[in-house]
Amino acid sequence: MNLRADAALRPTLVVENARSESGEAVDLVLSGEVIAALGPDAAKAAADVPRFAAEGRLLCAPFVDGHIHLDKTLIGLPFAPYIPGDTIAERIDAEKRIRRQVSGPTQARGGKLIEQIVTYGTLAVRSHVDIDTEIGLKGLEAVLSLKQSHGRLIDIQTVAFPQSGVMRDPGTADLMDAAISAGADLVGGIDPAGIDGDIEGQLGAIFAIAARHGVGLDIHLHDGGALGAFELRQIAGRALALGLGGKVAVSHAFCLGELDDADFGCTADTLAKADVAIMTNGPGPVPMPPVKRLMACGVRVFCGSDNIRDAWSPFGNGDMLERAGIVCDRQNFRSDADLAEAFALVTQAPAAILGRPRALEPGAPADFLLLPAGSVAEAVAARPSDRTVFRRGAMIACGGRSVGAGE
Numbered sequence: 001m002n003l004r005a006d007a008a009l010r011p012t013l014v015v016e017n018a019r020s021e022s023g024e025a026v027d028l029v030l031s032g033e034v035i036a037a038l039g040p041d042a043a044k045a046a047a048d049v050p051r052f053a054a055e056g057r058l059l060c061a062p063f064v065d066g067h068i069h070l071d072k073t074l075i076g077l078p079f080a081p082y083i084p085g086d087t088i089a090e091r092i093d094a095e096k097r098i099r100r101q102v103s104g105p106t107q108a109r110g111g112k113l114i115e116q117i118v119t120y121g122t123l124a125v126r127s128h129v130d131i132d133t134e135i136g137l138k139g140l141e142a143v144l145s146l147k148q149s150h151g152r153l154i155d156i157q158t159v160a161f162p163q164s165g166v167m168r169d170p171g172t173a174d175l176m177d178a179a180i181s182a183g184a185d186l187v188g189g190i191d192p193a194g195i196d197g198d199i200e201g202q203l204g205a206i207f208a209i210a211a212r213h214g215v216g217l218d219i220h221l222h223d224g225g226a227l228g229a230f231e232l233r234q235i236a237g238r239a240l241a242l243g244l245g246g247k248v249a250v251s252h253a254f255c256l257g258e259l260d261d262a263d264f265g266c267t268a269d270t271l272a273k274a275d276v277a278i279m280t281n282g283p284g285p286v287p288m289p290p291v292k293r294l295m296a297c298g299v300r301v302f303c304g305s306d307n308i309r310d311a312w313s314p315f316g317n318g319d320m321l322e323r324a325g326i327v328c329d330r331q332n333f334r335s336d337a338d339l340a341e342a343f344a345l346v347t348q349a350p351a352a353i354l355g356r357p358r359a360l361e362p363g364a365p366a367d368f369l370l371l372p373a374g375s376v377a378e379a380v381a382a383r384p385s386d387r388t389v390f391r392r393g394a395m396i397a398c399g400g401r402s403v404g405a406g407e
């Protein structure tokens with residue numbers, strides 16, 4: 001790595017003797033909330049500036065959770081037993097029953113989850129937020145208020161998510177339109193066939209909202225097999241037709257893990273042509289998208305946590321390094337190159353999908369991590385709990401605990 005610096009930025013803090021992802025000893029010079037210089041011996045040009053000793057720890061970009069539900073989590077409440085349900089529709093009904101009984105504001109639970117995940121090193125999330133005719137925009141208002149109250153810790157992008165369906169819950173499309181007007185960043189969707197039984201109807205409605213507001217989409221798709229693949233191609237076709245290439249993602253897309261070669265090849269090519277990205281969380285006992293095979297076809301893949309301690313799952317903690325390990329297990333990733341790819345799935349890949357500022361370089365926000373690992377592969381394998389987290393130039397967490405501005 002060559003010394004890179006922005007001479008116009010006055011140094012305020014030097015992070016000395018870190019290790020870059022390529023293994024070089026580097027210094028990082030901060031100027032307030034941004035990076036002023038990065039490279040071997042960068043500290044020499046910043047005499048008389050406070051020092052932080054990185055002691056050879058790995059310097060890397062923060063984690064980005066590409067799929068979370070800040071409005072659903074029950075974190076902070078007494079442990080809620082999982083209510084069994086065989087179908088997505090049954091789970092939706094169970095969640096609504098829980099939602100009616102839950103005590104305390106959504107902001108409090110979502111805030112607790114944010115405070116937890118920043119200690120792991122996650123500094124940006126894409127949060128889907130339920131929009132339906134029962135809750136209206138209340139969940140969105142709560143998450144938008146978290147964006148303000150917790151903005152010093154994390155960047156939040158929101159998706160207006162029709163958990164109960166669009167056609168199945170008449171009035172939802174209008175609410176989603178209102179959600180975008182109220183500040184949601186993207187339009188969501190869910191199983192146009194499996195939930196709504198009307199592929200044309202749901203896709204027509206959600207793409208119309210996106211086109212009207214000039215925003216992207218992120219659609220939950222659990223429908224399996226050839227049906228799911230057909231829906232993926234329909235989504236890609238609409239993205240291409242509306243000029244939304246690069247602004248559309250499909251979350252889960254389990255079907256990609258159970259297609260024959262011909263169907264997979266045709267579907268992956270269609271996704272690549274429209275630059276429709278795929279989010280996976282390395283799901284449990286269901287098929288999952290084959291990560292390397294999709295990337296070889298030119299499809300962007302990124303990771304998220306999905307449900308954390310809510311009506312859909314009693315599990316999860318929001319640790320994206322753990323998530324990378326789960327994906328490695330599911331995809332049989334073992335080599336250093338594979339583990340580095342898994343690391344990118346929780347850092348660079350979701351950062352690009354969320355339109356985050358470029359990587360660690362002069363002029364970029366001083367959001368970064370220091371990990372006790374010799375390489376990103378070791379970080380994925382060892383999953384160290386001792387993480388030092390800097391947000392906008394200030395240390396907010398160390399050793400798994402909030403510090404300073406994050407206290």
Ligand SMILES: [Zn+2]
Nearest residue numbers: 128220306307
């Ligand atoms: Zn989800």
